Amino acid sequence: MAASLLALLDDIASVLDDVALMTKVAARKSAAAADDVAVLTKLSAQKTAGVLGDDLALNAQQVAGVRADRELPVVWGVAKGSLVNKAILVPAALAISALAPWLVTPLLMAGGAFLCFEGAEKLAHRFLGGHEKEHEAAPGADARAETDLAALEKAKVKGAVRTDFVLSAEIIAITLGNVTGQPLPTQLAVLAGVALIMTAGVYGLVAAIVKLDDAGLFLSQRASRAAQAAGRAILRLAPWLMKLLTVAGTAAMFLVGGGILVHGVPALHHLAHGWQAAGGLTGALLPLLLDAGAGLATGALLVAAMHLLHKARQ
Template sequence: MAGASLLALLDDIATILDDVAVMTKVAAKKSAAVADDVAAMTKVATQKTAGVLGDDLALNAQQVTGVRADRELPVVWAVAKGSMVNKAILVPAALAISAFVPVLITPLLMLGGAFLCFEGVEKLAHKFLHSEAEEAAEHESHVQANANPAVDLVAFEKDKIKGAVRTDFILSAEIIVIALGTVASAPFLQQVAVLVGIAVLMTVGVYGLVGGIVKLDDLGLWLSQKTGSAAQALGRGLLAAAPWLMKFLSVAGTAAMFLVGGGILVHGIAPLHHAIEGAGAAVAQGALGGLWQALATNGLNGVAGIVAGALVLGAVTVVQKLRKR
């Protein structure tokens, strides 16, 4: 009797172990399916934010122009850390707003777009509102600070870093919101996984590329000092191209402020958005119709960004004058 009870007990244990094995197998399949879903959604979100990634790269690469060579990577690293802090704030905030007050997403994005346009117009206005003598004096001050070992370069660069982190906050917010839109219908944990993945991927990608770009001239100098003729030729080519690349990125970064900021504002104003989309569709003819449509739409978004930035700058200037009085 005792032997039969023992056999029955062992049979029950074997049945339980079989059930556990089956459930473990099912759970593993479900986990793999969830991982595949997260990977697929992250890929889609990355593709949709690729355009903003290009703008982010252009805007941040120009932040280190004029910085002494041995201070370039520390500045990039400081901005990268600020960017991670931005995203650590934005990811939970975006998830909370999407869950509780999704109606606020568009107005907040529009405020960010208006700020980008304001910064762009301010950069353009600076060239017209300041004389060449003032520009020369500012440049000379910067050169002397870089050459003077007694100057605290970290403190000297603080404003530059703050400006870069502030601009990064706006672009990071757009990246996070675009990514959130691709996973809006997914379970909450998958939303978290995708947004965190995008935040890390974009930060590493942007600032890794920025670090590589700003050290191109050093790479060119190193190659030009090699004994091989091919290495020397490549080094001279990099040295010649590096200043032009930085100038291009500076111009592209300013243009990106209007394109991104104007695009955000236009998208939030339905009649204006439809009008610009209609204008783009009207020029979409022939084999290059898609190209003409993209140029027209982005061009009009840029014009809207310039107008909005000018209005904000005018309002800020009036407020400043009133406060002085």
């Protein structure tokens, strides 16, 4: 009986040793997987930094024309829409990569063409007209003005979310390229991590930018002369910064959209790659000019085609 009990205890001790060993191995593998996720997330964030800058410029300009007390609600509305975009794009990207990887490039090129179209449409409205004339003041004008402001806010949020979808798709596509061949949980963790980091980074900065004038006003009313000087400087800088971001946002539409199109056309992609390999100022400038030129040409053709289609329907 005693021998049987000792044998049982020995078996239990062996099982516990096995459990401890397997737990230790699993913990090491989990730590290694976590390290891989962290490294891949950092790498993907670095590679998408350029798109992040374009995303920032594009979204900051969307707030132009919104009342000061509605700026943050508009930014928050776009941020929520961006999260919804990424919640759609992450599983869609994983599914397309697994089932139909050949679809990635055509879908990105369609998104790039859309960005080019939006940029060209903005330029057409700015330089060729196209906006309706302002209505003269009339009875009930105040009520209509409130309705118009609400409609403007809604349109800005909708347009910004639509544009964000294309930029988010490019961010997800770049990130997916970095995690190809990794286990599915790692891919999902990296994609979700980059999506959250980019959304928080972009819209946090946008919120800070649109509230620069409020920060300047606050500082200008402080007792300290240094604070007052800093506040006045910010108040002078804020309008110019918003104008710069408006121009940069429109330019980013052509650069990002054109860059996607150039990357999708082998001959243009090889040409741009050859210029980049040359290095120096030429290697940095010529690919950008190629992207911008391709984006501007594509956008102009699409705007002209839409104009002719509209005429034909009439």
